[in-house]
Amino acid sequence: MKELEKLIDRIIDRVNVNLREPSFDAGPFVRHLIPFDQYVKFYAFYGLTPYHPLYFHFSHASLAGSYFLGKCVVDHSVLYKSDIRGDELKCKGEVLHKDCLAIPLHDDEVIRIKDSFLVKTLVHNHSHDPENPEEFLIQNAVALHYANIHGSSVEGSFIGPFSTVDLTTLHDCVIGRFAYVQAGELSHQEVAAGHIWIRCGDRFDFSYQFDPAVLDTYVAMEPGRMPTGAFIDFIESHKGTFQAVYDSGLTECRTAIGHGSSLSRYAVLRGETVIGDNVLVAQRAFLKDAWLGKGANAQENCYVICSHLGGDNVTAHGGKIIHAQLGQKVFVGFNAFLRGRPDTILKVGEETVIMPHTIIDLEEPVEIPAGRIVWGLVRNRADLDRHSVAASELVKVQGEWTLGEMRFQGSGSAFVRSFQHRIEHILEENGAYFDGIRNLGHAQKEQMISFNVIQPYRQGNREGIYPSIDIRP
Amino acid sequence: MKELEKLIDRIIDRVNVNLREPSFDAGPFVRHLIPFDQYVKFYAFYGLTPYHPLYFHFSHASLAGSYFLGKCVVDHSVLYKSDIRGDELKCKGEVLHKDCLAIPLHDDEVIRIKDSFLVKTLVHNHSHDPENPEEFLIQNAVALHYANIHGSSVEGSFIGPFSTVDLTTLHDCVIGRFAYVQAGELSHQEVAAGHIWIRCGDRFDFSYQFDPAVLDTYVAMEPGRMPTGAFIDFIESHKGTFQAVYDSGLTECRTAIGHGSSLSRYAVLRGETVIGDNVLVAQRAFLKDAWLGKGANAQENCYVICSHLGGDNVTAHGGKIIHAQLGQKVFVGFNAFLRGRPDTILKVGEETVIMPHTIIDLEEPVEIPAGRIVWGLVRNRADLDRHSVAASELVKVQGEWTLGEMRFQGSGSAFVRSFQHRIEHILEENGAYFDGIRNLGHAQKEQMISFNVIQPYRQGNREGIYPSIDIRP
Numbered sequence: 001m002k003e004l005e006k007l008i009d010r011i012i013d014r015v016n017v018n019l020r021e022p023s024f025d026a027g028p029f030v031r032h033l034i035p036f037d038q039y040v041k042f043y044a045f046y047g048l049t050p051y052h053p054l055y056f057h058f059s060h061a062s063l064a065g066s067y068f069l070g071k072c073v074v075d076h077s078v079l080y081k082s083d084i085r086g087d088e089l090k091c092k093g094e095v096l097h098k099d100c101l102a103i104p105l106h107d108d109e110v111i112r113i114k115d116s117f118l119v120k121t122l123v124h125n126h127s128h129d130p131e132n133p134e135e136f137l138i139q140n141a142v143a144l145h146y147a148n149i150h151g152s153s154v155e156g157s158f159i160g161p162f163s164t165v166d167l168t169t170l171h172d173c174v175i176g177r178f179a180y181v182q183a184g185e186l187s188h189q190e191v192a193a194g195h196i197w198i199r200c201g202d203r204f205d206f207s208y209q210f211d212p213a214v215l216d217t218y219v220a221m222e223p224g225r226m227p228t229g230a231f232i233d234f235i236e237s238h239k240g241t242f243q244a245v246y247d248s249g250l251t252e253c254r255t256a257i258g259h260g261s262s263l264s265r266y267a268v269l270r271g272e273t274v275i276g277d278n279v280l281v282a283q284r285a286f287l288k289d290a291w292l293g294k295g296a297n298a299q300e301n302c303y304v305i306c307s308h309l310g311g312d313n314v315t316a317h318g319g320k321i322i323h324a325q326l327g328q329k330v331f332v333g334f335n336a337f338l339r340g341r342p343d344t345i346l347k348v349g350e351e352t353v354i355m356p357h358t359i360i361d362l363e364e365p366v367e368i369p370a371g372r373i374v375w376g377l378v379r380n381r382a383d384l385d386r387h388s389v390a391a392s393e394l395v396k397v398q399g400e401w402t403l404g405e406m407r408f409q410g411s412g413s414a415f416v417r418s419f420q421h422r423i424e425h426i427l428e429e430n431g432a433y434f435d436g437i438r439n440l441g442h443a444q445k446e447q448m449i450s451f452n453v454i455q456p457y458r459q460g461n462r463e464g465i466y467p468s469i470d471i472r473p
Numbered sequence: 474m475k476e477l478e479k480l481i482d483r484i485i486d487r488v489n490v491n492l493r494e495p496s497f498d499a500g501p502f503v504r505h506l507i508p509f510d511q512y513v514k515f516y517a518f519y520g521l522t523p524y525h526p527l528y529f530h531f532s533h534a535s536l537a538g539s540y541f542l543g544k545c546v547v548d549h550s551v552l553y554k555s556d557i558r559g560d561e562l563k564c565k566g567e568v569l570h571k572d573c574l575a576i577p578l579h580d581d582e583v584i585r586i587k588d589s590f591l592v593k594t595l596v597h598n599h600s601h602d603p604e605n606p607e608e609f610l611i612q613n614a615v616a617l618h619y620a621n622i623h624g625s626s627v628e629g630s631f632i633g634p635f636s637t638v639d640l641t642t643l644h645d646c647v648i649g650r651f652a653y654v655q656a657g658e659l660s661h662q663e664v665a666a667g668h669i670w671i672r673c674g675d676r677f678d679f680s681y682q683f684d685p686a687v688l689d690t691y692v693a694m695e696p697g698r699m700p701t702g703a704f705i706d707f708i709e710s711h712k713g714t715f716q717a718v719y720d721s722g723l724t725e726c727r728t729a730i731g732h733g734s735s736l737s738r739y740a741v742l743r744g745e746t747v748i749g750d751n752v753l754v755a756q757r758a759f760l761k762d763a764w765l766g767k768g769a770n771a772q773e774n775c776y777v778i779c780s781h782l783g784g785d786n787v788t789a790h791g792g793k794i795i796h797a798q799l800g801q802k803v804f805v806g807f808n809a810f811l812r813g814r815p816d817t818i819l820k821v822g823e824e825t826v827i828m829p830h831t832i833i834d835l836e837e838p839v840e841i842p843a844g845r846i847v848w849g850l851v852r853n854r855a856d857l858d859r860h861s862v863a864a865s866e867l868v869k870v871q872g873e874w875t876l877g878e879m880r881f882q883g884s885g886s887a888f889v890r891s892f893q894h895r896i897e898h899i900l901e902e903n904g905a906y907f908d909g910i911r912n913l914g915h916a917q918k919e920q921m922i923s924f925n926v927i928q929p930y931r932q933g934n935r936e937g938i939y940p941s942i943d944i945r946p
Contacts (some may be wrong), residue, residue: 043923043925048929048930048931048940049929049931049932050930050931050932050933050935054940064535150937248721448931448932450516450928450929450931451926451928452516452925452926452927453924453925453926453929454925455521455923455924455925456923457521458521458523458921458923459523459921460523461523462523462946465528467521467944467945467946468743468944468945468946469942469943469944469945470942470944471940471941471942471943472940472941472944473935473940473941
């Protein structure tokens with residue numbers, strides 16, 4: 001058996017040992033998921049800028065098609081077309097505030113991935129685990145297609161396709177497909193597929209459950225096979241354009257972009273696309289006939305097609321926006337899927353929050369008023385009424401409140417404030433408020449990025465494995 | 474002052490300390506030679522194959538446009554568009570025979586470049602210094618455009634443009650432009666520009682001196698400026714086509730090539746070019762309307778244009794062949810310049826040896842018979858008579874013999890045998906004799922090469938310097 005097969009088996013064993021309690025076998029999901037020749041076919045790449053502390057260490061790993069930025073250590077792992085973006089890691093000397101504690105960092109934070117198998121997974125932000133502030137750790141873990149691991153240390157867990165673990169430390173958990181969890185810390189738990197769950201201690205708890213039958217039409221998965229459903233169909237229909245981007249050696253800018261903006265050379269640009277000032281377009285973003293106003297952004301695995309973003313829009317990792325007009329400061333959460341059609345345009349008013357994993361897939365034109373919070377599944381105007389609330393109403397909620405499949409418990413105003421606070425923070429991090437001198441963010445810092453390309457062994461026992469590499473300033 | 478400027482000054486100082494005795498100042502040649510923005514503009518790259526032991530270590534170095542293969546260590550150096558090809562390094566356990574000694578290698582050999590400044594320089598083969606068999610060392614050295622450092626450890630030396638140091642350990646030497654030296658070991662010596670010198674102990678000594686006025690028309694150089702003359706004019710006229718090769722992400726093969734052959738993705742291919750079996754085309758080779766017969770090769774900085782190579786032809790690093798027809802086993806040495814014209818074709822008969830640094834620049838059609846040894850400058854048939862001899866005549870020489878500016882001393886037959894032996898050895902190394910199973914050489918081993926791309930800091934104090942990188946199996 002070749003080295004890479006042994007490595008994958010070893011990862012499966014390690015994950016399964018952790019998942020004895022939920023009694024979950026990751027093996028069938030992982031073992032034949034990626035054809036072996038794919039591991040050799042795609043190069044890995046890492047970014048270099050003057051702004052991000054530099055340290056990369058890769059050993060005994062397969063990294064096909066994966067991207068790295070910031071301090072990353074990867075050992076005994078398989079990362080397939082994943083993004084490990086360490087541009088929001090904490091720095092030495094920073095102080096982490098948690099409850100009443102102030103913990104100063106004695107070293108720069110590092111993303112450390114060990115004995116894990118990540119497919120098309122995004123890893124971003126920094127560890128929110130106060131027990132280990134210098135390490136954003138992903139260990140004995142499996143994450144499948146288009147999962148987001150955001151600000152979450154993960155140990156011994158299985159994360160299904162299109163699911164998001166956000167600001168949540170996981171120990172020995174199974175996260176179902178398209179589930180979104182933001183819950184501080186979870187141990188030995190299963191989160192059901194299509195469960196959208198935001199819990200902040202005893203301040204609030206938001207919970208929505210997608211209808212399993214409907215969910216299957218968007219994302220289904222059988223062990224050992226690619227996910228299926230409308231999300232994958234949509235992504236696959238645009239896949240060809242990305243291959244050209246990877247194959248080209250293109251380094252110069254391909255279009256006029258606004259001042260203070262950056263457009264990754266690994267993004268796809270089509271049609272009449274306009275990129276305003278302070279806009280961040282990350283690698284693996286797809287823009288076609290898109291208008292991105294000042295301070296808007298498109299992160300990894302975002303698609304903005306025939307759409308207009310008014311400005312200061314956050315489109316989180318995996319957000320898709322098709323035939324839509326978004327007002328200023330509209331927020332579109334992780335893996336949200338907003339699909340209007342040429343004759344059924346989606347309009348979204350200012351400062352509306354499309355919650356993570358919301359599906360808006362229109363049968364008729366829908367106009368979402370300004371200042372709303374939207375979740376779940378919206379296909380028409382009637383759906384919208386059952387899956388949204390005005391922020392100004394939600395702030396009045398205290399205690400329990402239900403609407404359709406949504407259950408809320410706690411302080412509505414704390415919930416709304418937490419979203420508003422986070423959106424502001426993301427805009428700052430992205431560089432939306434750059435004034436030419438101050439408020440530098442990702443959009444500005446990644447203007448001068450250079451990409452380095454690494455390749456695996458292409459033959460022999462180590463086929464698909466990368467040489468050990470250690471990169472320092 | 475920025476880091477890179479300091480580094481260059483430091484290298485100049487170190488070289489000059491070594492060159493106190495010939496009293497040579499490398500500073501004016503080096504200091505403003507390369508505009509600083511060029512150091513940021515070009516990526517460096519290294520090859521990975523299952524055949525070559527792997528170890529790369531780069532620290533405090535600028536590597537713009539340079540290529541590395543095999544075990545290479547580069548510290549405190551500036552390598553600009555240079556080729557460091559460690560695919561003929563000795564391996565652990567091999568035994569180096571020197572005079573009556575047999576020295577077993579206790580480790581794989583490594584190319585180690587330290588405190589040196591190399592511009593468009595080729596480094597190849599392995600150290601022939603029995604005092605340090607595990608290290609092919611280049612230290613405190615400057616080598617300029619299209620110099621070849623071949624099988625030669627070099628310390629404290631200045632090597633001018635288009636010159637070649639071949640199988641010669643240098644200590645504190647100055648090698649003039651377009652000089653070729655193969656002399657075992659040299660200390661504190663100056664070799665004049667255009668001096669072609671092959672000495673093998675007391676067995677033979679071949680020496681030819683180009684007329685300085687003629688030499689200037691081919692290669693001249695003023696301190697701090699690019700070399701000028703016909704060689705550079707020729708190279709510059711083809712430069713644009715290379716940029717496209719570096720910019721493209723091309724990885725698949727662009728033309729049908731023979732069995733057992735490899736064509737570097739960093740070679741330029743134009744017109745109707747035919748590549749037979751067991752052919753090696755290295756990076757930075759240029760082929761246009763070229764016919765390369767079985768077992769032929771084109772190394773780094775070779776140009777084969779409107780020419781026919783009959784088979785088993787060695788075209789050494791920097792050899793240029795234009796409007797020529799070469800019979801089987803014609804050898805063209807380092808930096809030789811063979812230029813026929815559409816109406817003045819050069820024909821070269823079988824097994825003829827065009828010695829390194831020979832200039833054949835035709836005013837009239839010339840046909841060189843089979844089995845000749847050619848050197849110096851040949852523009853017409855009369856020149857050929859003064860600058861060549863039949864190998865069958867030369868073998869009879871014993872003692873002193875002169876012809877024009879050429880002086881020979883010693884055993885003609887030892888000289889001829891040494892060339893024949895070397896040509897056979899190169900053909901073996903290149904894989905010309907591969908039979909589908911045995912006699913694997915470079916042409917076969919580099920078929921499955923993959924290229925890794927590294928980039929420097931693009932801003933700040935370290936602009937143009939590369940991060941430290943350490944790569945192991």
